Amino acid sequence: MIRKLFYATCLVSMALVCTAQRAMAESPEPQQAVVSHPNTSTAGADQFVGAETCETCHADVAKKFANNPHSRLALEHGGKGVTCESCHGPGKAHVDGGGDVTKIFQFSKASPRVADEKCLSCHAGTHPNFTHSAHGEANVGCQGCHSVHASTTEEHLLKASQPTLCYTCHTDIKPAFSQPFHHKVDEGLMSCSDCHNPHGSFNGTLQHPRTGLHQGVGGDWVCTKCHTETAGPFVYPHPPIQTEGCGGCHYPHGSPNPRLLTRANVNQLCLQCHTASMNFTAPGIPSFHNQANQYQACTVCHSQIHGSNSDFVFFK
Numbered sequence: 001m002i003r004k005l006f007y008a009t010c011l012v013s014m015a016l017v018c019t020a021q022r023a024m025a026e027s028p029e030p031q032q033a034v035v036s037h038p039n040t041s042t043a044g045a046d047q048f049v050g051a052e053t054c055e056t057c058h059a060d061v062a063k064k065f066a067n068n069p070h071s072r073l074a075l076e077h078g079g080k081g082v083t084c085e086s087c088h089g090p091g092k093a094h095v096d097g098g099g100d101v102t103k104i105f106q107f108s109k110a111s112p113r114v115a116d117e118k119c120l121s122c123h124a125g126t127h128p129n130f131t132h133s134a135h136g137e138a139n140v141g142c143q144g145c146h147s148v149h150a151s152t153t154e155e156h157l158l159k160a161s162q163p164t165l166c167y168t169c170h171t172d173i174k175p176a177f178s179q180p181f182h183h184k185v186d187e188g189l190m191s192c193s194d195c196h197n198p199h200g201s202f203n204g205t206l207q208h209p210r211t212g213l214h215q216g217v218g219g220d221w222v223c224t225k226c227h228t229e230t231a232g233p234f235v236y237p238h239p240p241i242q243t244e245g246c247g248g249c250h251y252p253h254g255s256p257n258p259r260l261l262t263r264a265n266v267n268q269l270c271l272q273c274h275t276a277s278m279n280f281t282a283p284g285i286p287s288f289h290n291q292a293n294q295y296q297a298c299t300v301c302h303s304q305i306h307g308s309n310s311d312f313v314f315f316k
């Protein structure tokens, strides 16, 4: 499903561009942002005063900034270091006006779209889909999750660490991770962003096309990224994995049922699809398929439920 959705998106845009963008978006290596100075094209060099001048009045901000990834990481990675005016624009008029706030770019006063453009002038390379992501379109800008000067976490200038950050807006998602069976996100063993790219991606599901999922093995559901043994390809695949995805039988976040299954009883899950196609009481069909009799879990016998290379009914 995911694969189909992805290709559908690509056909609408341009396949090549799409693949290249996805490769960038999914790149495991953090790519170095391209440092450019957004306002140099419209403002002359004489409009810039340099960070030392800002420091004379904004000593507290400037002092903390030395340890900001925009100085530290950029220098470590061989870049030039991002200065105050790379983000706030040329500061001469602001300084000449004795700190005239109308003459400097104020992120707190700008609309998310306009503020994001500043950030994306350098970060579009790593986050090319942001504007069309669920967050970008809902006007949750970079500042919805990041704070350049007042980040409370060590990581990625986030306003709060995950999952707290995400729960502040997605309160409805929290209960799933308190279910008896759940991925260990609240315990800190896994993050929302292991599965979702908050900056958007081309991968969604049929029910939720805008979830911005990371890519799984071979374009399948994100799940196969970690549960590689379910990815196949199998000589005898179980078709619903292709047609419904992992969500055909599992809840991704949490479930009241073991193995994150969508049904409490495994047999009920199987019979959702198999009653119509199988006549369990017909002559010749093994009696243990007759659900009127005492029965065992289907998966006791059909144990390789995600697919098999040796048996067409998924026995061991």
Ligand code: HEC
Pocket (backbone or CB within 6 Å): 049, 050, 051, 053, 054, 055, 056, 057, 058, 084, 085, 088, 090, 091, 092, 094, 095, 098, 099, 100, 101, 104, 105, 106, 107, 108
């Ligand atoms: C002569 C002193 C002075 C210098 C130099 C100076 N500022 Fe300011 N700046 C101020 C004053 C005063 C204010 C308004 C009071 C406040 O909010 O801190 C201000 C406000 C700001 C604001 C808006 C704060 C807000 O509340 O949104 C920004 C952003 C800012 N300055 C950035 C800079 C940058 C970048 C530089 C260097 C290019 C710089 N300033 C240089 C005095 C100065």
Ligand code: HEC
Pocket (backbone or CB within 6 Å): 051, 054, 055, 058, 061, 062, 065, 070, 082, 083, 084, 085, 086, 087, 088, 107, 108, 143, 146, 147, 148, 149, 150, 151
């Ligand atoms: C990477 C972009 C970026 C750089 C570089 C940057 N700022 Fe900011 N600045 C912001 C954003 C975004 C805000 C809004 C508040 C936040 O996110 O922390 C802000 C807010 C401010 C404010 C308003 C007060 C506040 O904390 O809200 C001042 C003053 C300021 N910056 C000064 C500076 C100075 C001085 C420098 C250089 C030492 C600098 N900024 C470098 C992006 C940047």
Ligand code: HEC
Pocket (backbone or CB within 6 Å): 030, 031, 116, 119, 120, 123, 126, 127, 130, 135, 140, 141, 142, 143, 144, 145, 146, 156, 158, 162, 193, 197, 198, 199
């Ligand atoms: C919905 C929350 C959210 C929004 C909105 C958001 N980010 Fe992020 N960002 C995160 C989280 C969480 C991480 C750390 C996990 C990860 O890498 O995905 C991160 C990581 C990053 C990183 C470092 C790692 C990397 O992937 O390069 C950069 C740079 C970044 N964000 C820039 C931005 C910019 C620029 C914007 C706005 C265009 C933005 N972010 C909007 C949540 C968000």
Ligand code: HEC
Pocket (backbone or CB within 6 Å): 030, 031, 032, 033, 034, 035, 036, 037, 038, 069, 070, 073, 074, 075, 077, 079, 082, 086, 087, 115, 118, 119, 120, 121, 122, 123, 142, 143, 146, 148, 155, 156, 157, 158
């Ligand atoms: C002038 C270019 C430039 C602008 C504008 C800019 N950044 Fe960056 N940003 C960088 C560079 C360079 C780095 C360091 C990347 C590296 O070397 O790893 C960085 C790093 C980051 C990181 C990653 C921190 C980490 O721990 O990995 C985040 C998050 C981030 N920027 C967010 C923002 C946001 C939000 C804005 C807008 C308010 C913004 N940036 C504006 C160039 C820029």
Ligand code: HEC
Pocket (backbone or CB within 6 Å): 134, 135, 138, 140, 144, 145, 162, 165, 166, 167, 168, 169, 170, 192, 193, 196, 198, 208, 209, 210, 211, 212
């Ligand atoms: C500032 C509020 C805010 C924060 C913080 C936030 N989100 Fe969102 N998120 C939204 C809004 C608004 C939407 C779009 C409306 C909707 O679908 O709920 C959205 C949409 C989404 C969607 C798509 C929903 C769908 O129906 O397909 C996912 C997935 C998502 N966010 C995950 C995250 C993750 C993961 C984090 C933490 C890294 C996070 N969000 C942080 C506000 C936020």
Ligand code: HEC
Pocket (backbone or CB within 6 Å): 163, 166, 167, 170, 173, 177, 183, 185, 190, 191, 192, 193, 194, 195, 196, 205, 206, 207, 208, 211, 213, 222, 247, 252, 253
């Ligand atoms: C193990 C992978 C995984 C993790 C971890 C994960 N998600 Fe999801 N999430 C998914 C998948 C897959 C879907 C799509 C489900 C579907 O379409 O049936 C989804 C759907 C969503 C949706 C949209 C559908 C809905 O239920 O409203 C939101 C919002 C969301 N996730 C937020 C989060 C947040 C917030 C976190 C962290 C607290 C998180 N997710 C952690 C895989 C994950």
Ligand code: HEC
Pocket (backbone or CB within 6 Å): 182, 183, 184, 190, 194, 195, 221, 222, 223, 224, 225, 226, 227, 246, 247, 250, 251, 252, 258, 259, 260, 261
């Ligand atoms: C980032 C890696 C990662 C991703 C992605 C991931 N999982 Fe998991 N999953 C785990 C880990 C680790 C465990 C075992 C620890 C635990 O209980 O959280 C687990 C446990 C499970 C279990 C329970 C296994 C058992 O023995 O009870 C099921 C079922 C499962 N995942 C299905 C999924 C599905 C479906 C998806 C996609 C929506 C998915 N996983 C995505 C890491 C991942």
Ligand code: HEC
Pocket (backbone or CB within 6 Å): 220, 221, 223, 224, 227, 230, 231, 238, 240, 241, 244, 245, 246, 247, 248, 249, 250, 259, 261, 266, 299, 303, 305, 306
């Ligand atoms: C047709 C229904 C169905 C689909 C679709 C499905 N699963 Fe399962 N899965 C099951 C059942 C049933 C079990 C429990 C098996 C048992 O009890 O022995 C299970 C067990 C698991 C487990 C626990 C370890 C194991 O192998 O027993 C993981 C992890 C898992 N599934 C991941 C996935 C992933 C990832 C996908 C998508 C690629 C997926 N499943 C698709 C039915 C399904």
Ligand code: HEC
Pocket (backbone or CB within 6 Å): 238, 239, 240, 244, 248, 249, 266, 269, 270, 271, 272, 273, 274, 277, 298, 299, 302, 305, 312, 313, 314
């Ligand atoms: C979402 C629907 C769905 C669910 C749930 C489902 N299956 Fe299937 N299964 C199929 C389809 C479709 C086929 C392909 C054969 C067909 O069309 O009847 C198939 C094939 C099989 C086969 C191979 C035999 C054959 O005719 O190809 C076995 C064995 C099987 N399923 C067992 C199970 C068991 C056991 C469960 C529960 C753990 C289960 N299935 C859950 C849809 C499903």
Ligand code: HEC
Pocket (backbone or CB within 6 Å): 267, 270, 271, 274, 278, 286, 288, 289, 295, 296, 297, 298, 299, 300, 301, 302, 313
């Ligand atoms: C005691 C072991 C056992 C249990 C329990 C069991 N099966 Fe089977 N199943 C078999 C055997 C044996 C076959 C026939 C294999 C063959 O034809 O070679 C079979 C065949 C099938 C087939 C293929 C039938 C066809 O028309 O080709 C499906 C589908 C199937 N089982 C589904 C289920 C479902 C659903 C359950 C649970 C309700 C279940 N089985 C429980 C042993 C079992």
